[in-house]
Amino acid sequence: MEAAWGAFGSDSDSEGDDIVVANNEQAQPNAFFEATAASAITVAITQHFCSLTKSTGVGLGERVVAITCVLHGNECGEEAENSRTTMTEWVIRRGMKVAAGDINDSSTCDSVVLIVGDTDDLHSSSSLSIRHRLVPGGVVWLMIKRQENEEIGNISFDCFSQSIWEGISCISTSSSYSVHKIQKRACLVNAMSCPWMDKKSIIEKNVALAAEKTCGSLQVVGENETYMQFELRLASQVTIVPSVAERTREKIHSESCAGYYTTILTDTNIIHAIRMLREHGLVIIKGLLPPEQTLPWGKVVLEDFTSAVEALKNHPSRPVDLLNPDKGQFEPMSYKEMAMREDLRVDLRSGPSMEKLRSYENNLASQAMAGSNIADNGNQPTIITADTMGTAGPSWRYHPSIIAILKNLFNPRDDSLYKGNFGRWNFGGNGPDGSPQPYRLGQIGSVVSCPGSGDQAIHADTPHLFEHMDCHPCHYCNVFTPGYKITHKADNQSVQNEFVDGLWTGSSTMGGTALVYNSHKLSVSAMLLSEGDDSGSENDNASLRRQLLQLLTLRPALDVGDVVIFDNRTLHYGIANTSKGDTTGKDSNAGRRPMLYLNVTQSWFHDPKVK
16 A cells, blocks of 8 residues: 655655655554654655745754654653654754753744654643644644554544644554644634624625635635634734744843843745735734843833822822722823723823833943934934844844834835935935835833723724825834733633643633734725615625624734734724733732833824824
8 A cells, every 4th residue: 555655745855856655565564663754754844844945034954843752651761762863863864953852941943743652642741842842833743653443533633722723634644653744823813802703603605705805815715614713814824933043043141131032033034024014914923022021011011000000099189090990080081101092991101110111221222223323212202214223132122123124114115216216315315225214113112901991992093194095105003012921820810811731722811902904905994894784684785894894803812922013004902801800919910911012103204192
């Protein structure tokens, strides 16, 4: 019998070579881990990574593979060790790097080879640990021993939750083993949020046709695909997952710790991010920022928020109770440091702790970028010029990849036209040299959503400047990143975060931000929100608009270090925080969600929020 080795494709790193077909029966039929299996898995990994090189800019030699073997609960026996050694030799022979398979190793990996004796081994500590280390979007190559006469379809993969994993497929079989490819989702969604949306239903044909018309032929709805499946697929398509090489490209030395790494995207991934922003109005980047730079901001934000709550509550002439808006004598107002969004949701722009950290980080950043003429402007935005490259530390505000993305987003250029822009000689300019023109980078602020805050009304943060074209270049965008970390605590009575085998599913009672795909375009927003017949029948336009809006709404699950950048013309809304809050009387900040942000605009655009 010939196994379907053609699934692996060519044994060459180059495209277009003839497919090599191997016959498993030529190998020793009783050997569990045969050399042919190691070769085939390595070819599959090689082709997988080579197919990503052009779209990511990450070469095969930069990829990191972790390998572990657990045979019937034994990961230290001779057979398990021989299997690891054989697989390691094949991976290294292909030019890839091999990460340590030690259970205590916390380093990340781009792909995982998991060799197990049976499905019970998938629940071992080593198996769970190595899956935790896999980057989002990474692939597990699972080799599992087949029991006598066992059908492939009878193998249970219940430990691979569909909310976290996708595309489980058998790519090769023999009489003694089978090999399966299982991919970690690039982006998870908060399925616990917005219960008023029916995401479990199958997408209707008229909605699918409308989606393809609205979003283009690339977003073809699959047969019998549910709203949830479509959302998961769409969220992953607008997500960039940095490789291990990108995540460890630059190390930051710190006085407070032993040092940490920050992610620096390849030029290819930066171009990819810009294209997503222009085409779809948003991009999600996983693990871009080091927690060492974002969590301190979440801490000072909550410190200042707590102080503001007490100061307003004890105000001598106009007391306001922000946490009990229905009980206070006076309604909350917008203040210099803080603007009200809705009940229990505020935009905190400044405060004593925030200003102290802001001044410290901005001063260090100014020193690190001395040649860029960056100065500490207090609470005012900073002008970013063509020669500003950013700095990896100490502040995420000047992260080099964010600076590069924004610089190019605000400066689209046609190489055949820019030399005609002779007006750039004015006001001391350098003439039509094609260099990026300045933009304005705001200070770090935070939207704090307290337990009990509801879903916001859908909105856009800024209007289109002109209405004769579907979408002009971006003039205003936001950068969001969590100032908190999703944790798994079984005894946590304040916040419910859903975990499976120690991996977060994306669901949390703390909420997040929902964004509508492609809605930065006038045509899409008009189609989704324009007033029309609202008779409620299945075929009326209003019913179709509601279903299409539900289909295109993404609820990306962001953990610490993740970033979402979106055009402010994109329709979005804050998701309800249904956490219980402080149930013990020991932590007043329990359940509060500080979402950090940067407001970024063209240098000539006046943001009404900035006085």
